[in-house]
Amino acid sequence: MDVFASTDGQESDGHEQVVFCQDKQTGLRAIIAIYSTALGPALGGTRFYPYASEAEALRDVLELSRGMAYKNALAGLDHGGGKAVIWGDPERIKSEPLLRAYGRFVDSLHGRYYTACDVGTYVADMDVIARETRYVTGRSVEHGGAGDSSVLTAWGVFQGMRAAAEHVWGSPTLAGRRVGVAGLGKVGKHLTAHLLDDGASVVATDVDERALEWARRTYPQVDLVTDTEALITSDIDVYAPCALGGALNDATVPALRARVVVGAANNQLAHPGIEKLLADRGILYAPDYVVNAGGVIQVADEIEGFNFERAKLRATRIYDTTRDILRLADAEGVPPAIAADRLAERRMAEVGRLRTIYLG
Numbered sequence: 001m002d003v004f005a006s007t008d009g010q011e012s013d014g015h016e017q018v019v020f021c022q023d024k025q026t027g028l029r030a031i032i033a034i035y036s037t038a039l040g041p042a043l044g045g046t047r048f049y050p051y052a053s054e055a056e057a058l059r060d061v062l063e064l065s066r067g068m069a070y071k072n073a074l075a076g077l078d079h080g081g082g083k084a085v086i087w088g089d090p091e092r093i094k095s096e097p098l099l100r101a102y103g104r105f106v107d108s109l110h111g112r113y114y115t116a117c118d119v120g121t122y123v124a125d126m127d128v129i130a131r132e133t134r135y136v137t138g139r140s141v142e143h144g145g146a147g148d149s150s151v152l153t154a155w156g157v158f159q160g161m162r163a164a165a166e167h168v169w170g171s172p173t174l175a176g177r178r179v180g181v182a183g184l185g186k187v188g189k190h191l192t193a194h195l196l197d198d199g200a201s202v203v204a205t206d207v208d209e210r211a212l213e214w215a216r217r218t219y220p221q222v223d224l225v226t227d228t229e230a231l232i233t234s235d236i237d238v239y240a241p242c243a244l245g246g247a248l249n250d251a252t253v254p255a256l257r258a259r260v261v262v263g264a265a266n267n268q269l270a271h272p273g274i275e276k277l278l279a280d281r282g283i284l285y286a287p288d289y290v291v292n293a294g295g296v297i298q299v300a301d302e303i304e305g306f307n308f309e310r311a312k313l314r315a316t317r318i319y320d321t322t323r324d325i326l327r328l329a330d331a332e333g334v335p336p337a338i339a340a341d342r343l344a345e346r347r348m349a350e351v352g353r354l355r356t357i358y359l360g
């Protein structure tokens with residue numbers, strides 16, 4: 001495996017630092033990747049996942065850490081981008097000693113990287129990691145943390161959707177629109193509540209019967225359909241992917257009836273080029289990493305000492321950021337995903353440059 005070649009992204013400066021961590025006794029095998037610290041200490045979660053190979057784990061952590069640099073930059077945070085993966089099945093090997101060993105490796109970076117939750121890790125795990133390092137956020141409320149980040153993630157997605165609605169229909173509201181929510185998990189549930197409050201009608205789907213039952217009980221006015229295909233081919237104005245990545249692909253985009261796509265799921269574009277396919281069909285896509293930044297805004301706020309109102313105010317600004325990106329995309333004749341990348345790169349370069357001013 002050629003690590004330097006993997007980190008030497010053709011269109012970017014590449015990663016700053018990639019750290020391989022091992023503790024044989026506990027079975028810990030982790031990779032911490034720091035893409036950029038131009039804006040401050042790198043921040044991004046730890047994914048605990050049984051990758052098929054070391055190469056797959058490395059590829060994932062490199063992509064994810066790069067994504068965090070862009071997300072944190074556009075969220076207006078003083079944080080660079082980083083991410084970590086623990087290679088293994090959390091169901092089988094997660095233990096207190098393993099998490100604490102991992103915490104010690106995080107600590108050894110002396111604050112160049114702050115960790116948080118991701119797929120396979122939870123607030124309780126962050127509390128354990130925190131016994132070895134202070135460079136951890138996303139902790140439980142009992143330990144002074146902010147708890148579940150899906151509340152502000154959903155709020156931010158809703159703000160992004162308002163900005164998209166204004167761009168397409170002239171008014172920053174979903175009132176009178178029909179929104180298709182795919183995935184009624186932690187984020188999808190809160191998002192549904194905001195949409196109904198705003199006067200939208202909602203059609204939703206989920207693969208988990210318990211989520212559907214929750215919807216029937218809580219919001220009988222929400223229409224439920226059998227699967228995502230039924231959802232995207234129904235008469236919706238907005239599609240909100242809130243389940244897994246890859247929701248926008250060669251099969252779904254041609255079938256999509258919505259004018260606008262705004263959702264929480266990470267990595268919605270299945271591969272490069274899909275953003276162009278969306279633009280060609282006249283579908284406005286608000287980049288996932290812009291609108292789903294409410295969660296990282298929350299955990300970043302926790303580092304300062306969590307204040308919900310302050311964090312919510314920051315997540316509300318996702319409305320302004322989305323609006324600016326959509327305008328820039330129009331002005332420069334590029335898809336919003338490209339415009340978002342340009343804005344993020346500009347902030348990393350302009351604000352990052354200030355660190356070259358010698359402070360004495």
Ligand code: NAI
Nearest residue numbers: 149150153183184185186187206207208243264265266295
């Ligand atoms: P979750 O695991 O609570 O909810 C996901 C829901 O999607 C579940 O109810 C699941 O049954 C459903 N689902 C899975 N496959 C499906 C399919 N094929 N069709 C329909 N429904 C399906 O996750 P959560 O926290 O709500 O996150 C949703 C998405 O947003 C994920 O992609 C996550 O990475 C992303 N995200 C979440 C953040 C957070 O703060 N929770 C922050 C940023 C992104």
